[in-house]
Amino acid sequence: xxxxxxxxxxxxxxxxxxxxxxxxxxxxxxxxxxxxxxxxxxxxxxxxxxxxxxxxxxxxxxxxxxxxxxxxxxxxxxxxxxxxxxxxxxxxxxxxxxxxxxxxxxxxxxxxxxxxxxxxxxxxxxxxxxxxxxxxx
Amino acid sequence: xxxxxxxxxxxxxxxxxxxxxxxxxxxxxxxxxxxxxxxxxxxxxxxxxxxxxxxxxxxxxxxxxxxxxxxxxxxxxxxxxxxxxxxxxxxxxxxxxxxxxxxxxxxxxxxxxxxxxxxxxxxxxxxxxxxxxxxxx
Amino acid sequence: xxxxxxxxxxxxxxxxxxxxxxxxxxxxxxxxxxxxxxxxxxxxxxxxxxxxxxxxxxxxxxxxxxxxxxxxxxxxxxxxxxxxxxxxxxxxxxxxxxxxxxxxxxxxxxxxxxxxxxxxxxxxxxxxxxxxxxxxx
Numbered sequence: 001x002x003x004x005x006x007x008x009x010x011x012x013x014x015x016x017x018x019x020x021x022x023x024x025x026x027x028x029x030x031x032x033x034x035x036x037x038x039x040x041x042x043x044x045x046x047x048x049x050x051x052x053x054x055x056x057x058x059x060x061x062x063x064x065x066x067x068x069x070x071x072x073x074x075x076x077x078x079x080x081x082x083x084x085x086x087x088x089x090x091x092x093x094x095x096x097x098x099x100x101x102x103x104x105x106x107x108x109x110x111x112x113x114x115x116x117x118x119x120x121x122x123x124x125x126x127x128x129x130x131x132x133x134x135x136x137x
Numbered sequence: 138x139x140x141x142x143x144x145x146x147x148x149x150x151x152x153x154x155x156x157x158x159x160x161x162x163x164x165x166x167x168x169x170x171x172x173x174x175x176x177x178x179x180x181x182x183x184x185x186x187x188x189x190x191x192x193x194x195x196x197x198x199x200x201x202x203x204x205x206x207x208x209x210x211x212x213x214x215x216x217x218x219x220x221x222x223x224x225x226x227x228x229x230x231x232x233x234x235x236x237x238x239x240x241x242x243x244x245x246x247x248x249x250x251x252x253x254x255x256x257x258x259x260x261x262x263x264x265x266x267x268x269x270x271x272x273x274x
Numbered sequence: 275x276x277x278x279x280x281x282x283x284x285x286x287x288x289x290x291x292x293x294x295x296x297x298x299x300x301x302x303x304x305x306x307x308x309x310x311x312x313x314x315x316x317x318x319x320x321x322x323x324x325x326x327x328x329x330x331x332x333x334x335x336x337x338x339x340x341x342x343x344x345x346x347x348x349x350x351x352x353x354x355x356x357x358x359x360x361x362x363x364x365x366x367x368x369x370x371x372x373x374x375x376x377x378x379x380x381x382x383x384x385x386x387x388x389x390x391x392x393x394x395x396x397x398x399x400x401x402x403x404x405x406x407x408x409x410x411x
Contacts, residue, residue, distance in 0.1 A: 047228075049225055053213055055211075055214070056218060058212050059211040060218075060221060076330050077329070078327075084333065089226055096175060097173060105177060184365075185367075186316050196348040196358065197359050197362055200346070204341055241314070243315050243316065246315075
């Protein structure tokens with residue numbers, strides 16, 4: 001299994017890992033298939049969203065904070081329940097199709113590892129599946 | 138790769154694409170396997186939920202609007218941050234098992250493409266994987 | 275297809291099914307591959323999150339209730355729209371990588387079936403894919 005490692009710099013952050021994913025796919029010469037991205041953390045997540053205007057990422061992180069505010073009265077003594085909940089809303093596993101040697105994203109989409117309790121070192125596990133006659137595309 | 142195209146008619150809408158997915162699986166004669174559905178948009182999503190009472194879809198869209206209201210003060214100048222955030226909450230990638238030639242849904246489940254910034258033309262990419270001796274079921 | 279069945283005891287509950295998933299993988303002798311978990315219900319979901327401190331699960335369920343309160347005015351006459359919406363936020367399908375004969379979770383992660391309208395009998399469908407020369411890991 002491959003992995004992408006990163007170090008976040010902020011408490012809340014969306015880190016664009018699109019080029020790292022594309023490079024892994026290219027390095028293995030995969031034409032058609034799929035890629036499974038998995039975040040083995042409980043206060044981070046993974047998603048696709050707009051990668052053009054940084055204000056979108058700002059608004060996403062701000063809105064998640066309105067939905068799950070730090071100021072709420074949580075039981076968990078470590079004080080990061082907010083981050084656990086935001087990671088549930090985002091999700092930890094993402095499967096994307098690969099065609100013509102590239103992960104198949106929309107024009108405005110990038111792949112983001114979402115940090116909700118940083119700064120920390122984070123890992124994204126990457127498992128690639130190449131096509132075979134068994135994949136009908 | 139196959140794709141399902143649709144044209145939404147409302148700003149917010151859940152479009153049932155279950156029969157289109159079933160038809161694609163049937164047309165390829167897949168018995169056992171899985172299907173990956175991916176929405177290449179940043180203001181739409183994909184999910185399964187109840188397909189019996191249309192009031193459930195109304196309530197889902199209404200609740201997402203309460204959680205991420207249009208009236209909040211977002212930075213993104215295009216004015217559709219709400220839709221980007223609702224798409225993150227819904228997700229863009231959905232993998233479903235196929236058994237006995239059909240996508241394996243619960244009795245009350247349908248597959249929905251969720252429009253959060255319509256009306257627009259939308260695409261759902263469909264990648265099917267048929268079983269092989271390598272799939273243990 | 276395999277399935278894990280469980281009976282929930284509360285209205286809202288996160289049931290740890292990690293050991294059941296691990297046992298299924300071990301029983302089939304899968305070394306490298308992936309596992310697809312699918313919940314065929316519209317008022318339940320599946321996720322990974324912290325499995326160490328039960329207070330995290332309490333806080334997750336409590337926060338989802340703040341975001342999607344039972345007291346809101348929903349149209350759906352069965353009175354469980356809240357549960358449908360919480361299941362959308364959680365998701366119904368989860369794909370996890372398998373390496374060295376085990377589902378590849380982070381140190382603090384467990385796999386949870388999330389009940390939002392219990393107590394009920396629930397099923398989690400399990401489809402395992404073993405590696406082949408076609409899987410590049």
